[in-house]
Amino acid sequence: MRDVMGWFSKQLIDVIEWEEQPGQLAWRVPMEDNEIQYGAHLTVRDGQHAIFLDNGKLADSFDPGLFKLDTQNLPIITSLENWAKGFESPFKSDVTFFSTREITGLKWGTAQPITVRDPEFGAIRIRAFGTYSFRIGDVEQFYRTTFANLAELWINDIEPQMRSIIATSLAATLGSSDAAFLDLAADQQKLSGLLRQAADNATDQWGISIPTLFVESLSLPEKVQEAIDSGSSMRALGDLGQYARFKAADTLDEAAAASGGAAGAGAGVAAAMALGQVMNGGLMGAGAVAAQPAIGGPAPQQVDPLEMIEKLHKLHVAGALSEEEFAAKKAELLARLG
Numbered sequence: 001m002r003d004v005m006g007w008f009s010k011q012l013i014d015v016i017e018w019e020e021q022p023g024q025l026a027w028r029v030p031m032e033d034n035e036i037q038y039g040a041h042l043t044v045r046d047g048q049h050a051i052f053l054d055n056g057k058l059a060d061s062f063d064p065g066l067f068k069l070d071t072q073n074l075p076i077i078t079s080l081e082n083w084a085k086g087f088e089s090p091f092k093s094d095v096t097f098f099s100t101r102e103i104t105g106l107k108w109g110t111a112q113p114i115t116v117r118d119p120e121f122g123a124i125r126i127r128a129f130g131t132y133s134f135r136i137g138d139v140e141q142f143y144r145t146t147f148a149n150l151a152e153l154w155i156n157d158i159e160p161q162m163r164s165i166i167a168t169s170l171a172a173t174l175g176s177s178d179a180a181f182l183d184l185a186a187d188q189q190k191l192s193g194l195l196r197q198a199a200d201n202a203t204d205q206w207g208i209s210i211p212t213l214f215v216e217s218l219s220l221p222e223k224v225q226e227a228i229d230s231g232s233s234m235r236a237l238g239d240l241g242q243y244a245r246f247k248a249a250d251t252l253d254e255a256a257a258a259s260g261g262a263a264g265a266g267a268g269v270a271a272a273m274a275l276g277q278v279m280n281g282g283l284m285g286a287g288a289v290a291a292q293p294a295i296g297g298p299a300p301q302q303v304d305p306l307e308m309i310e311k312l313h314k315l316h317v318a319g320a321l322s323e324e325e326f327a328a329k330k331a332e333l334l335a336r337l338g
Helices: 002-009 075-081 139-147 155-176 181-186 188-206 222-236 240-259 262-280 305-318 323-337
Strands: 011-016 024-028 034-044 048-054 057-062 065-068 094-099 103-109 114-118 122-136 152-154 213-219
Touching: 024 155, 034 048, 034 094, 048 075, 048 139, 057 075, 057 139, 094 139, 103 155, 114 155, 122 155, 122 188, 139 188, 152 155, 155 188, 181 188, 181 213, 188 213, 305 323
Parallel strands: 011 034
Antiparallel strands: 024 094, 024 152, 034 065, 048 057, 048 094, 103 122, 114 122, 122 213
16 A cells, blocks of 8 residues: 555656756756656757666667657667566656757966977966857767766856866967967967867867867966067167167157257257267177277277166157167166176
């Protein structure tokens, strides 16, 4: 009598479906003390996949569609349950739904700078940020490796692991590349493709695929970037003689425009002459010397760095040198005193 009452207390499920919530990745149908009615209807919506488990083992799986659960649509479970032909009875099984849609608009970034060896700069630390998407590509593999006995799984639960995988893949990609950082930063589309492939290979073991991944920002530490900027400024000077003539003409124009008369032009001429003296004195070269004397004349004199700094300061005040140019040359001259 007790067994009969227990059987009647069970609920027979005749409709199985999943109305997934935003951000939900997988959901196990609550089946405790319940059995599925033979001939029940299973609804698997677009972007979903359902699997049936018998005693914890994967039995049948269903792509999107409407199914009547009988011996025809449940061949594996039918075999496991040893149903006789035409025997219609409720059955016990675990049912889990998975979202197979592409999850887009996710952010990734390096929590800490990644140290890599660069062919130009040596060991450098790189930060990177971007976006990516992922989807469950192999439902059965994902169930075995990730979902297992969980009741449900949300995107937020798996995002930290995805970001870690991408960061690790970035370090491997940069470490195995012979390309310099500046070349990679200039072609972020190529780097994005390499990183996506590396991350996709890494997540394949969990049944996850990464359809898209973009590198939106690739940067160096601030001090390294400042050094690159200083080097770029120096290389941009090009021919020193041409640069001196350009600055002289530019100073004359600015002084005349500011004063509107001969006094302003005179100040500009003075600044231009001083700039010419500095340039002719070999300021831009290491171990610079004064202008070469005529043959048989006195030996060339070494340039006094402090004197050069004073001249540079006058040029900076006169507007012939920018703040960045003055700071760069001042640092170079002070280094000679060390």
